[in-house]
Amino acid sequence: MSAAALSPTAEYLALVRRRRVYGGLLLVLFIVLMASGWRTADARNAGGFLDGIAHILDFPIEILSEAARDWRNLPGYLRQYLPSLIETLNIAAVSTLLGGLIAAVLAVLSARALAPLPWLVVPIRRGMDVMRAMPEIVIALVLIFLLGGGPVPAMIAITLHTAGALGKLFSEVAENADLKPVEGLASVGAGWLARIWFAVAPQVAPNWSSYALLRFEINIRASAILGFVGAGGIGYDLRTTLQWGQGRYDQVVAIFALLFLTIVLVDHLSDRARARLVQGGHAA
Template sequence: MADLAPAHRDAYLELTRRRRLYGGLLLIIFVAMMAAGFRLAESRNAGGFIDGLPMLLAFPSEVLAEAWQKRANLPGLIVAHLPSLIETLNIAAVSTILGGLIAMILALLSTRGLARWPRLTGVFRRLMDALRAMPEIVIALVLIYILGGGPVPAVAAISLHTAGALGKLFSEVAENADLKPVEGLASVGGRWSQQVWLGVLPQVAPNWLSYALMRFEINLRASAILGFVGSGGIGYDLKLAMQWGGGRYDEVVAIFLLLFAAIVTIDRISDHARSRLVKG
């Protein structure tokens, strides 16, 4: 027994040294990649990043100064852009619902031990990977070229990306579910849909709803960003206001304040709802 203690101690010290070595190597590689990426970006930049640092706050200062001079206009501008904010909220909500429904189907079809067609599990997983890999703005630009501007391309783009992202999360939750109820339902002749509806969904519903609420927050921001490429909503109004430049910076600040207030409010509400769903 006395000989085992030094052996365990030496093995532990060797493992610790190896971890420190690997950690140091990874840190060196990370720093080298960051430095190389910065030098490449600096060489391709029209100006100079270092030379432009003193101007970093110049544009925000100009925007805030003009907005302060016209601060009396802010309440009216906020009210005027409320319809655009509602459109953005609708885009985010519809995208989350559609993407969530598709994600539920893909998750159930790609969950090991639960899939309806086990041989196709890999196919559905790769499909979710593909949907998750495509940025919303790329999909939106393609759909805008085909369908024209408006909220429909934004809804389709965000829904597809949401399906891939939520499908991955939903599948991981479903894989951790207890399959004993499913086995019991199967033993008495329950169909696959009944096994899922009665044996799996009651277990995963709180976490699925929690992830869906979190995704709604993300989709709200995404729908605002897609407005810059012509997908409607408050992002499009912000793009127009910034394109006009000086003279409309009070409108830019009003839109930012409205969007910020909406995001913070939804974040707080969804955080509270997720906490209630998961913790009870």
């Protein structure tokens, strides 16, 4: 067999060896970075991670044991914290609705095939990147400093993040829409808004609604977390009961139970709704 016939095989084997070398170097670098990061984190951790890992279950066991001892109080606490849960759900619902409406506008303005002003596409996309990159808790902390505590800072923070996240998803769906109905309406003199409303909206509505429902689930968790920084809702009550410590742990369990049951219920209902919207059938 000639050398020319062997050269492709030799090149392939050389490429495989180079990839193995690069892969080995990356693996070694990853291990070194993980080890150094672990040592740094353990050195800065109060008491050391390895010393404390044996007690990692002490606090949950203490909470559950107190709740088991005072289990008769749980139904009353569930009723007591139900209004706070409703406030959390309201924050998530309003934020999802406002963020979804803003995202829909941004999506059609940033979709290259649909944008009425092409020069706006890039600035709008970069603006959505900024909104999506900023964590809700950072925005909420700034707004709490400016506006004070309460549900309004949480709602604004979640709305901005939702607009950025859904705007990206909505724009991708809009760009994949069939343009033939748009061209048909344009041929009979329909304006840009009419083309979007009658040709694009019916195509993207199922996927947009599915993404909005999924985002609503995420926003429930986000609004509960923001309560820890003073943004209202059931998260604020959870932080308060944890700060009181022993004697209030049955209330902590009641709040966790409310959150867990609510998230499970919303997940189940939204799964069924998304299946109907996207597939047109019933969820399994």
